[in-house]
Amino acid sequence: MNSQTPPVLLEVNGVTLQYKTPRYLVTATYQVDFSVHQGDRYVILGPSGCGKSTLLKAVGGFMAPVEGTIRIRGRDITEPGPDRMMVFQEFEQLMPWKTVFQNVLFPMKVTRKFTRGEAVKRADAAIEKVKLSKFRDVYPHMLSGGMKMRVAIARAMALEPDILLMDEPFAALDALTRRAMQQELLSLWDQLRFTVLFVTHSIEEAILVGSRILVLSPHPGRVRAELDASALDFGNADSPAFGVMSKRIHNLLFGEERQQAVIAEAPTA
Amino acid sequence: MSTNPKQNIAPSVARPEFERTLSDAISIGNVERPLSFIERTINNESVQRLAILLVLIVIWELYARWLNNSLLFPTFSETVRVFWNDVSSGVLINRTLTSLRTLALGYAIGLALAAVVTTFAVATTLGTRILSTLTAMFNPLPAIALLPLALIWFGLGTPSLVFVIIHSVLWAAALNTLSGFRSVPETLRMSGRNVGLGGPRYVGLILIPAAFPSILSGLKIGWAFAWRTLVAAELVFGVSSRSGGIGWYIFEARNDLDTATVFAGLFAVILIGLFVESVIFRAIEARTVNLWGMQR
Numbered sequence: 001m002n003s004q005t006p007p008v009l010l011e012v013n014g015v016t017l018q019y020k021t022p023r024y025l026v027t028a029t030y031q032v033d034f035s036v037h038q039g040d041r042y043v044i045l046g047p048s049g050c051g052k053s054t055l056l057k058a059v060g061g062f063m064a065p066v067e068g069t070i071r072i073r074g075r076d077i078t079e080p081g082p083d084r085m086m087v088f089q090e091f092e093q094l095m096p097w098k099t100v101f102q103n104v105l106f107p108m109k110v111t112r113k114f115t116r117g118e119a120v121k122r123a124d125a126a127i128e129k130v131k132l133s134k135f136r137d138v139y140p141h142m143l144s145g146g147m148k149m150r151v152a153i154a155r156a157m158a159l160e161p162d163i164l165l166m167d168e169p170f171a172a173l174d175a176l177t178r179r180a181m182q183q184e185l186l187s188l189w190d191q192l193r194f195t196v197l198f199v200t201h202s203i204e205e206a207i208l209v210g211s212r213i214l215v216l217s218p219h220p221g222r223v224r225a226e227l228d229a230s231a232l233d234f235g236n237a238d239s240p241a242f243g244v245m246s247k248r249i250h251n252l253l254f255g256e257e258r259q260q261a262v263i264a265e266a267p268t269a
Numbered sequence: 270m271s272t273n274p275k276q277n278i279a280p281s282v283a284r285p286e287f288e289r290t291l292s293d294a295i296s297i298g299n300v301e302r303p304l305s306f307i308e309r310t311i312n313n314e315s316v317q318r319l320a321i322l323l324v325l326i327v328i329w330e331l332y333a334r335w336l337n338n339s340l341l342f343p344t345f346s347e348t349v350r351v352f353w354n355d356v357s358s359g360v361l362i363n364r365t366l367t368s369l370r371t372l373a374l375g376y377a378i379g380l381a382l383a384a385v386v387t388t389f390a391v392a393t394t395l396g397t398r399i400l401s402t403l404t405a406m407f408n409p410l411p412a413i414a415l416l417p418l419a420l421i422w423f424g425l426g427t428p429s430l431v432f433v434i435i436h437s438v439l440w441a442a443a444l445n446t447l448s449g450f451r452s453v454p455e456t457l458r459m460s461g462r463n464v465g466l467g468g469p470r471y472v473g474l475i476l477i478p479a480a481f482p483s484i485l486s487g488l489k490i491g492w493a494f495a496w497r498t499l500v501a502a503e504l505v506f507g508v509s510s511r512s513g514g515i516g517w518y519i520f521e522a523r524n525d526l527d528t529a530t531v532f533a534g535l536f537a538v539i540l541i542g543l544f545v546e547s548v549i550f551r552a553i554e555a556r557t558v559n560l561w562g563m564q565r
Contacts, residue, residue, distance in 0.1 A: 062459060080462045092454040096561040097478040107464040110474070141562025159464075 375434025449483025
C-alpha cells in the first residue's frame, strides 16, 4: 500500500518486562522487538496473559523494562507523558466529575499544549468527529459504554499525541457496538492518519483494525511473527484472503496440535 | 452431512417465520406522561422527612401530656415556648453562636490537618502505613477523654475546646479520605498520570474529586463528632468558662431543674444538626456526587 516507508516512530528493542505480585515475580514479555512507523495501525495480538497489555503500559511509561529499550522519536521512554495518549479498556477512564466537553478539554488544559481558545475549538471538533455533539454537556454516567469509549478516543486524539495507545478499547462493548466502533476508528484514521498501537486478543479485530499485526506467543510473550494486514478491512471481510490470514494467525498462536484440527475441519485451506 | 445432535432431541417440524409491520403505540396514551402534582409531592424527600418529623412531634406531645410531669418530660409546646422566649431574648442565640464559633475553628483546623496528613500519606506506602496505624490508634479514643489533658496543657477556655474538636475531626476525616484515595480506580489514576500530572496537582485534580463521596462522608462524620465533643466538653467545664456555649446553657438549666430549658437547648442542638445535614450537606451532594452519578 505504501510506496515509500514512512519514518520509524516507536522502537522497541529486546524488551523484557517483569512485574511483582504479592507472591511471584512474573515475566510478562521476553526480549520483544518491534518498530512502529508513522501512520501505522499497529496491532499487538496474543492470547490472554501473553503480556501484551503490560507491553503497552511500558510504552505508556507506566513501567520500566528490566532489559532492553523503548524509544519514541529516538528518546528513551522513562515516564508517562501526553505524547503517548492511552485509551483503556475500562469505562472508568473518564472523570465522572467532568462533562464530556470538560473531559476532552482536560488534557489540553493540563499540558498547556494549546491556548485556551484553541483548546476549546479542538475539543468541540473532536467531539463532533466522534458524533457526540448532542452530549457535549452531559456527565459520563449518563452515557452508554460505546459513547464513553468515543469520548475517551476524542480526548486522546484532540491532544494530537505522537502515538495513540489503545488497550483492548472495545473489549467491554457488545458485539454490535464493537463493530460500529471499529468502523468508526478506521474512518477516523482515514481522515487523520494518526499512528495507533492497538492491543487485542481477537484475531478478527486485529485483521480488521490493523495494518500490521505483531503476533505474540503465550506466557511469557515472545514475538512469533509480524504480518501485513493493510489490504484487509471491512470491505473484504468475507474474502478468501481474509480467511487465509485468519487461519495463519490461528496456527501461529495455537501451534501444531491445533493446526491438525483446523485442517481437518477445513480441507480447502 | 454429519449427524446433527440437535435432530435427535427436537422433532424436525419447521416452525414458520414471520415479520410484522409495527402497530401504532397510541392506544397506550402518551409514551411519556408527567407525574401529577400529588404523585410528585409524595415522592419528594423533604415532604417525606417533614411527615416523619410531624409524627414524632405528635407522639412526643401525646406522651408528655399523658405523663403530665414537666420536671421529667415537658411537652413539645412548652419546649417550643421556652425555646422561642430564649431565642427572642437573645440568650440562646448568643450561646449557640459561641459554640459555633469554637466549632468552626476546630473543624477548619482539623480538616486542614487531615488534608495535609493524607496528601503526604498517599504519596508513599510508608506514609499510608503510618497514617493507618495512627488512625487505628486515635480514632477510637474518645475526644472527651483527652479533655483533662487538654486542660493541663492549654488551661480553661477555647484552646482546650479547639484541641479536643481537632482530635475528633482529624482522624475521622483522614481515615475516610485515605480510604477514598485508595479506592480510586487504577484506570482513572493512569489516565491522570498519562497527561503528565504528578504531586499536588495529581492529588487535587484526580484523587480528591474521584474520592469525593468518601471525603464527603468523612466531612459529615467529622462534623457530627465535633458537635458532640463540643457540647460534651462544655457540659464538663462550662462552670469556669466565662462565656459558655450551648452545653453550658443546658448545664445551667439542669442545675435549676428547669427541664423545659434543657429540652430547648437539646432542641437547638438537634435543629442545627438537621440544618447542617439536610441543607448544607444536601446542597453539596446535589452539586457534586449526585450530579456526577457517583451516588444516588
